[in-house]
Amino acid sequence: MRVFPAVDVLDGQCVQLVQGKRETRTVFGTPLECAVRWLGEGADALHVVNLDGAFGHAGKNAALIRDLIRELGVEIQLGGGIRTSGDAGSWLDIGVERVILGTAATRDPDILTLLSDTYGKHRIMAGVDAKGGEIAIEGWEKSGGNYLAWATVFEEKGAGSLLYTNVDVEGLQQGVLLDPVEMLIRHTGLPVTVAGGVSSPGDVKGLKRAGAYGVVLGSALYSGKIRLHDALEASNENS
Known part of the structure; x- marks a missing residue:
């Protein structure tokens, strides 16, 4: 199972938020400093989010993130504020391995078809951010229908x-909720990477048993509640 340390960018800094609220930010240094740290500790890929983009300022941090991609030369999946096929294509063209489309995919699911036809399905990831079983969009401020139904649409498109991402537990460092993850994995034929609440090696093992393709480590990794080495070890265990 893959492990993706998060590098969340807000106002040019690497931060972590609680429940997606920008006023809860804790700053951990520059995005490059954090990325280099996790790569040095054994990560082979990163999960980068332009939080300013998610809050409606898509152009903010763009130059910084482009420089990060070019300088690191590692596998990066990128989300946050990617609202058009042009936005997605520009990131894919400069070397992002896969783009994550959330709000844009709910507004116009055909964007997934266009991008997958152009760049290949393996480079197009749809974001299923769920709050109370409903998909959460517009920076998690609005709900848009059952998350399983949307997963079907995204797969078909x-x-x-x-x-x-389970918004209900995101950033709380209290563990994952396996039931909705297991329901989604049973419901779809697509690989599922899980974010939100991953706080211990036991969480990683549980998600691997559930059939998750990957996990994103955020707040618990930055606070030291889970060590990257331990998460990587748990992801490689056979049982």
Whole structure:
């Protein structure tokens, strides 16, 4: 199972939020400093989010993130404020391995078809951010219908994978909720990467047993509640 340390960018800094609220930010340094740290500790890929983009300022941090991609030269999946096929294509063209489309995919699911036909399904990930079983969009400020129903739409429209984020537990460092993850994995034929609440090696093992393709480590990794080495070890265990 893959492990993706998060590098969340807000106002040019690497931060972590609680429940997606910008006023809860804790700053951990520059995005490059954090990325280099996790790569140095054994990560082989990163999960980068332009939080300013998610809050409606898509152009903010763009130059910084482009420089990060070019300088690191590693596998990066990128989300946050990607609202058009042009936005997605520009990131894919400069070397992002896969783009994550959430709000844009709910507004116009055909964007997934266009991008997967152009760049290949494996580079197009649909974001299934769920709050109380409903998909959460517009920076998690609005709900848009059952998350399983949307997963079906995304799969039919050409997404190559799904990023499932449980907003109810995101940032709380209290563990994952396996039931909705298991329901999604049973419901779809796509690889599912899970974010939100991953706080211990036991969480990683549980998600691996559930059939998750990958996990994103955020707040618990930055606070030291879970060590990257331990998460990687848990992801490689056979039982």
